[in-house]
Amino acid sequence: MPRQSTMRSDQPVVDSLAVLGRVLIWMIGVASLTLIMASGAATRLDNTFYDLHMHHWSYRTGDAVVIVAIDAKSLSRLGNWPWPRAVHARLLDRLTDAGVRGVGIDITMAEPDINHPENDRALAQAIRRNGHVAMPVFAEAAELGGTLEEMLPTQEIASEASAFGHVDAAKDDDGVIRGAYLKAGLGRPYWPALALVVYDMDRETQKPVLPSLHRPDTDTESPYQWMRDDYVLLHFAGPAGSFDQVSYVDVLEGHVSPELLKGRWVFVGATASGLGDLLDTSASGGDERMPGVEYQANLLESVENASTLTPLNFTSQFVVGAALLTLPLLLYGLPxxxxxxxxxxxxxxxxxxxxxxxxxxxxxxxxPLSCVIVMAVGLGVFSALRKFRDRHNASR
Known part of the structure; x- marks a missing residue:
């Protein structure tokens, strides 16, 4: 009888040691998770997993956005780029007559047409007649190795624009674009993205603030440094060509029905190879690359559908990972x-x-890959130690 009493009194001690052992294992796992996350060692694997998932998460676009494409057909009909700005004025009048909702022009016009100033004047007047035209802002050094400057359209054209938005593409370290910065600017991020200002031009009430990853406040800002903030991931509709497109020259010559354009947001930009940005995105497959103008269309569609995605900050990532590390410890020993x-x-x-x-x-x-690495390594080590213990006990 005394022997049985001793066994019962020892049981709580054994249970306490088992719990303490699991807590220590969890703490080691959490410390390892912190180191891997802070080092960024799993970033490339995470990006690969994210891209793989996004390749299989496309959707059919609505009818809110249409792209007027400066394509190979337009170049062959209208001649080499750049075209006289009076041509853009004629296109814009076509869009105005069709009753479009708003226009985002993703074309650089930072230098005045010195030889034909009447072309700039014609475009400025067409912009005024439309009343809902957004123009691009970007940063560029005036000379090689020089300081960055904000490039806006010429003063005459800019004076008639309704709004300005940055066209900075948010490339990750591997050169792939998975999201967008909602704000950017020289010295501080105050220019909204072009797609945002197009979306917001005809709205009387301010749009709700989109959830995004904010840049930590810093005192090291420089008036000569391009700053970005409010990062969101984009749920791309699909690879390049997922949005409705009409050829620039077809709209210009009246071959596109006004009903196809009425009430829609329009982006005007280059899709022809060698003309404008071609971007690798998380929705790309193989050698497919997305024109910058379609990148803006994806951002506007995401804002319209409230389908932008929010990357969790470090603290939130850590909390989720630490919680999941408890799972194998809770499962161990259960039936x-x-x-x-x-x-x-x-x-x-x-x-x-x-x-x-x-x-x-x-x-x-x-x-997820930081947590996956910690789990895989931890479970592998634990399994090896258990096998070693079982062999040791068998040999005794």
Whole structure:
């Protein structure tokens, strides 16, 4: 009888040690997770997983946006680029007569037409007649190695524009574009993206603030540095060509029905190869690249549908990862979870499943690979130690 009493009194001690052991393992895992996240070691793997998912998450665009494309057909009919700005004035009058909702012109016009100033005047007058035209802003050095300057349209053209927006494409370190900065500017981010100002031009009430990843405040800002803020990920409709497009020259010559343009937002920009930006995006496949004007169309559609995605900040990523690291420790020893491969399979699938569920259901992007690496390494080490212990006990 005394022996049985001793066994019962020892049981709580054994249970406490088991719990303490699991807590220590979790703390080691959390510390490892912090180091991997801070180092960015899993960033490339996370980007690969994100792109793979986005390749299979396309959608059919609505009828809110149409692109007037400066394409190969237009170049062959109208001649080499750049065209006289009086040509753009004629196009804009066509769009005005069709009753478009607003126009975003993604064409650089920073230098005046010195030889034919009447062309600039004609475009300025066409912009005034329309009343809902947004023009681009970008940063460029006037000379090689010089300081950056904000480039706006010429004064005569800019004086008639309704709004200005930046056309900075948010490239990641690997050169792929997965999102957009809603604000950017020289010295501080005060220019909205071109798509935002097009969206906002005909609205009497201010649009709701989009959830985004904010840049931490810093005192190191320079008036000569291009600053960005309010980063969002884009749910691209698909690869290049997913949006309705009409050829510039067809609109100019009246071959496009006004009904196809009426009440729609219009972006005018280059789609021809070698003319304008061609971008690698998370929705691209193979050698497909997206024109900058379609990038703006994707941003406007995302704003219209409230489908922009928010990347979680470091703290939020850490909280989700730390919570998931408890899963294998809770599963270990439960009925049906005696084998390490079963625990590993469920835990790792939970990481990927949580990432996809947050992205699709809530619109939050949680990169899972830091947590996956910690789990995989930890479960592998634990499995090896358990096998070593079992062999040691068998040999005794």
């Amino acid at each position: 049906g979870f005696r084998q390490m491969w079963t625990i590993a399979l469920v835990a790792l699938l939970a990481c990927f499943g949580t990432s996809v569920a947050l992205l699709r259901m809530v619109g939050w992007w949680w990169p």
